[in-house]
Amino acid sequence: MGKLADKTIVIGLGSPIMSDDAVGLKVSEAIESLKMPDVDTLQEAVGGLEILPMISGYRFAIIVDAILTGDYSPGTVLIFEPESFDCTVTDVQGHDVNLATALKIGRQMDNSIMPEVIRFVAIEVEDLQTMSEVMTPKVAAAVGSAKNAVLHLISEFRGQAGKR
Template identity: 30%
Template sequence: MTAPKPVIVIGLGNPLMTDEGIGTAVVGALAELAEAGKLSTDYVEYLDGGCGGMYLLHSIAGRRKVILIDCAKMGLAPGELRRFTPEDVNTVKQMTHLSLHEVDIMRVIELAEMIGQRPDEIIIFGIQPETIEPQMALTETLQRRVPEYLAALVEEILPG
């Protein structure tokens, strides 16, 4: 069995619910860049985490760095991107509902800590949705900003 790569980027979301699928869409675009040789796969793994869940515990356990991207209701303009840590989420979760997956992923992080497998660094990128309704496409607002989201994630991924 090979050791996991030190960095993992996980996109969360439901692509059947318009902007709720932004995390999986962005990680899919990152994976395509990596397959084309434009991003490293030497130390980074790219994972479509779907709607989250406890199975993600095995994906994050013992990693050096975990980068999560998800739709997040933050009361911002549609398409706005924010960078958080789990500690930031714990501070604001009483004020706002960050995402449908926030509770699941925060519980996964807690469990990783309880078993001594919490990653050294966890970064969460939240993107404010415009619409969440049954449809298999992002809104134009978010689709247009995907290159911006990719740039922010690439900057986070690069060592240094």
């Protein structure tokens, strides 16, 4: 247990040139601009197993990403726990590993360096196909709400860290 830093890593995932897919990056940048000493941020265009070295060693991790379910209005901010994705864990080999499977693999490899708490902040989007550096209006307007969701989680994490 002593290996984990009492810090939070916020990783925004996405592509800056695929319209709404940039929303995770924008939220992470908004958190980064606050310069909180116990919060590190990254903006990445990776997934699967590549995320493991980025989150290892942190007590808390928040992954922010676009999601396209069709079940919610564009701009809706959702918070998930890794267990929400257990049904998507697969036994695939190689590079085509989704995030839930990667986290399971990470816990099996060395649970002592995996975050104690991981949350996903997902923003329902409407356009992941258009090559554009501009997000759709509803998704762009959701960056503030998603940033507030991340800040709420960070506040919860700080409360948990204080109880040790």
